[in-house]
Amino acid sequence: MSLLSGKRSPLLRKLSNFSTFDADETAAIEALASEPVPYRPREIIIEEGERPQGVNLVLSGFACRYKALPDGRRQILGYFVPGDICDLRVFVLEEMDHSIAAVTAAEVAVLPAEEIRQVTARFPRITTALWWATLVEEAISREWILNMGRRSAGERTAHLFCEIYHRLKAVELADGGRFTFPVTQQELADALGLSVVHVNRTLQLLRRRGLVDMENGTVILPNLEALEDYAMFNPRHLHLRERARPDASAPLETT
Numbered sequence: 001m002s003l004l005s006g007k008r009s010p011l012l013r014k015l016s017n018f019s020t021f022d023a024d025e026t027a028a029i030e031a032l033a034s035e036p037v038p039y040r041p042r043e044i045i046i047e048e049g050e051r052p053q054g055v056n057l058v059l060s061g062f063a064c065r066y067k068a069l070p071d072g073r074r075q076i077l078g079y080f081v082p083g084d085i086c087d088l089r090v091f092v093l094e095e096m097d098h099s100i101a102a103v104t105a106a107e108v109a110v111l112p113a114e115e116i117r118q119v120t121a122r123f124p125r126i127t128t129a130l131w132w133a134t135l136v137e138e139a140i141s142r143e144w145i146l147n148m149g150r151r152s153a154g155e156r157t158a159h160l161f162c163e164i165y166h167r168l169k170a171v172e173l174a175d176g177g178r179f180t181f182p183v184t185q186q187e188l189a190d191a192l193g194l195s196v197v198h199v200n201r202t203l204q205l206l207r208r209r210g211l212v213d214m215e216n217g218t219v220i221l222p223n224l225e226a227l228e229d230y231a232m233f234n235p236r237h238l239h240l241r242e243r244a245r246p247d248a249s250a251p252l253e254t255t
Contacts, residue, residue, distance in 0.1 A: 061106025182217030
């Protein structure tokens with residue numbers, strides 16, 4: 001049974017940015033989004049060194065991918081929003097080379113490898129859409145590398161807010177320049193490669209410029225266009241389409 005009882009699952013909402021699906025394909029995607037496991041804020045979902053039992057699909061809340069040094073210092077490598085699969089290919093690994101944790105209260109479904117194989121073998125259009133999602137994930141990682149290497153503290157913070165806004169809007173969880181993103185300044189520091197003090201100063205700068213405000217876990221972007229200009233943000237790397245492609249059905253070679 002679908003998690004959302006009559007509403008489209010976040011995975012279906014996400015993949016619908018790439019393609020349209022018939023009734024059988026829709027039912028297959030919805031079936032993947034069942035049986036969620038609840039996680040508390042900051043609870044580890046799977047840790048580096050563990051053997052993955054399947055693929056984690058975020059159904060609600062926020063999660064993150066991170067690496068940690070032996071002394072406890074952590075670098076967040078990416079955020080997961082509802083509808084995100086935490087690396088479609090991870091089940092082929094013998095052990096995790098990074099960790100995934102909930103950022104907020106979250107619900108996560110574990111998709112067994114065999115279930116993914118069955119769906120992709122039966123539905124080529126879903127296979128292509130899942131490959132699209134994987135390529136978008138890789139494109140986001142490349143953009144994060146550019147952020148860390150070349151954007152200023154203000155620009156990379158603004159860029160992160162633009163990215164999360166567009167990703168949430170794509171799954172119908174943001175609109176009007178507002179979205180829920182209840183992260184701490186420490187978590188922002190871990191994602192942006194800054195100190196907590198520097199994050200605080202940067203948020204104050206963006207607030208003074210009228211570009212970003214934060215209220216009780218809600219991020220407010222009063223002028224999205226100006227924020228995107230400041231961050232040099234282009235949503236091209238998210239590969240979203242105003243209208244999904246009904247002909248996106250050709251399977252990709254996997255050999």
